[in-house]
Amino acid sequence: MTSYDYIVIGKGLMGAAAARHLAAESQSVAVIGPDEPADRASHQGIFGSHYDEGRITRILDPDPIWAQLAQRSLNRYRDIETQSGIAFYHEVGHLMVGPEPEAETDFMACVQRVANDLNVACDTLADAAIAEQFPHLAFESGSMAMYQPDTAGHVSPRSQVRAQVAAAQKQGVTVIPEIVQRVDPTTSAMAVTTATGQVVHGQHVLVATGGFSNTQALLPKPLEIDVYARTIVLLELGPDDVSRLQGMPSIIYKPRDPAGHCYILPPIRYPDGKYYLKIGGYPQEHTLSSLEALQDWFRGKGSVEAARHLEAKLHRVVPGLHPVAVHSDSCVTTGTPSGQIYADRIGDGRVGVLVGGNGSAGKSADEIGRVGALMIAHDEWVYDIEAHHFRARFAAV
Ligand SMILES: Cc1cc2nc3c(=O)[nH]c(=O)nc-3n(C[C@H](O)[C@H](O)[C@H](O)COP(=O)(O)OP(=O)(O)OC[C@H]3O[C@@H](n4cnc5c(N)ncnc54)[C@H](O)[C@@H]3O)c2cc1C
Structure with a gap:
């Protein structure tokens, strides 16, 4: 044995x-x-x-524990790549955007406080500066952004x-x-x-x-867990969009209306050799509890309604895209009551x-x-x- x-x-x-x-x-x-x-x-x-090929990586976070777990992980990525001989980290930076905070407990105020506590090198930008630095992106007016250029981006x-x-x-x-x-x-x-x-x-x-x-x-x-059915959308990009969006960071955007919350991965080359821009963050996904329900969900391509919602949102944040094709996919996240x-x-x-x-x-x-x-x-x-x-x-x- x-x-x-x-x-x-x-x-x-x-x-x-x-x-x-x-x-x-x-x-x-x-x-x-x-x-x-x-x-x-x-x-x-x-x-x-x-x-999948894209997960946002960043230290910026409103929660100090998640920020520390990320910071410690990020500091070891290159060692793991060297030990294994397998690359997985793309240090393209991260942009977190939300309404200019009015109270200490507002989302961007929390992100700023945690970033200060952990000495995260990042720039704080207001509306005009965001538009100047990221002309290919569009956010609602009255937004504030925190841009972490290093030790952030995305991983496969x-x-x-x-x-x-x-x-x-x-x-x-x-x-x-x-x-x-x-x-x-x-x-x-x-x-x-x-x-x-x-x-x-x-x-x-x-x-x-x-x-x-x-x-x-x-x-x-x-365990007391909630397993959420998640849908993502992948826009297949042509060479013009890929070249126009070069240098784009990974993005988390939390506008005033929660229906607009989303995360966006910059163009990433997938195993089929094509480049895709990915968006996720649909507010109304359901939970899955049985083995059969989970398996059925993973075999499918996510929810059609969620995919439509996400595609429209992506065009609002990244205007002027001319996608070659649109695909959706399914995944699950596992939530705990404490977060x-x-x-x-x-x-x-x-x-x-x-x-x-x-x-x-x-x-x-x-x-x-x-x-x-x-x-x-x-x-x-x-x-x-x-x-x-x-x-x-x-x-x-
Ligand atoms: C659409 C989507 C987007 C996301 N975006 C981000 C992001 O941008 N940034 C970020 O940080 N995180 C992101 N996440 C979250 C991240 O992917 C998950 O938190 C992470 O995958 C959880 O890791 P895990 O090991 O718990 O689960 P998993 O990665 O799912 O691994 C669990 C493993 O357990 C195995 N397993 C299950 N049952 C058994 C069994 N009975 N016997 C043996 N093996 C078993 C499975 O095969 C699987 O390999 C995203 C998740 C989703 C769904």
């Missing part, structure tokens, strides 16, 4: 990072999770939220996972490309059973299975969870992986941000 000190379940953004960090704690680590499906539309198994989540896994393997981590069906306690270890019937034993198990965390018998009790990740042990402490990206963990996944690794490897909480922020909550059964 194969046995490890630590088994990470879920080879996504957070799990792959946790496996790499656990390699610093032990020579006996395995990460178990399926590879990306070759054809999503016909795939019968599990999906992940990292099957797909390549980031590959890089984390490759770096972990170089440090001795075993990769088992399977779906886990159940986790059961035995007196000597936790027994992890995969979909092919393989049983692997672990002294400790860290569950990092994203939106699928409650859908199989992985945890002693279900923070869950990094916590359950029951007798042999099982831990690292779940709840809240739509923001792509950029911060490396430090989140470190939080999870330290949490499961040490009986006491040793991370410098207090444990209560990351405490898991469980659904009423």
Whole structure:
């Protein structure tokens, strides 16, 4: 029977990072999770939220914990690229835009305060300066922007996972490309059973299975999470638009009307060789709870209504586009009531969870992986941000 000190379940953004960090704690680590499906539309198994080429990365954030998790992750991107030989980070800068704040608790005031506290190098711009510096973009009047030119931009989540896994393997981590069906306690270890019937034993198990965390018998009790169905739109661009938008930063825009909130990725070259501009942020997405509902959603292309709404929004923020084609896609985000990740042990402490990206963990996944690794490897909480922020909550059964 194969046995490890630590088994990470879920080879996504957070799990792959946790496996790499656990390699610093032990020579006996395995990460178990399926590879990306070759054809999503016909795939019968599990999906992940990292099957894409663009995730915004930035330190700017209204929440100090998320900002720190991002800052610490960003500072390690280049090392991970070097260790793995796989590039995933594009340092094109980030632009965060919202109404000029009137109160200390307003969105942009919070972003500004956190940026000051963490010494984030960025420029604060008012209406005229935004228009001058970013003439190809349009925001409502009375906006304020914070522009972080360095240590920000976008990452390829797909390549980031590959890089984390490759770096972990170089440090001795075993990769088992399977779906886990159940986790059961035995007196000597936790027994992890995969979909092919393989049983692997672990002294400790860290569950990092994203939106699928409650859908199989992985945890002693279900987590209190909301898994949101998300739609994104990809505008395929011609060479003129690609060249016109060169140097465009990643954008988060929160105008006064919440229906206008969105995030936009600059033109990114996808594996098909074409360039796409991506937008997300539809206000009325629904939640998914069963395995079947999640699988159905991932097999589809998102909501037609959301895609229409997003496409119109993209044309408003980036006027004058002449897209060659418009595509939509589906994904899920996993929300927790606190808005923070869950990094916590359950029951007798042999099982831990690292779940709840809240739509923001792509950029911060490396430090989140470190939080999870330290949490499961040490009986006491040793991370410098207090444990209560990351405490898991469980659904009423
Ligand atoms: C449309 C969209 C846009 C986003 N944009 C951004 C952004 O701009 N910036 C940002 O920072 N974040 C962004 N995010 C959020 C980010 O992608 C997620 O927070 C992140 O993917 C969460 O990582 P995770 O490891 O928890 O989950 P995932 O990345 O989904 O990984 C979970 C893994 O667990 C595996 N798994 C599940 N069940 C099992 C099982 N039973 N056995 C084995 N393996 C299993 C899955 O196969 C998957 O690989 C976005 C998310 C979406 C959906």
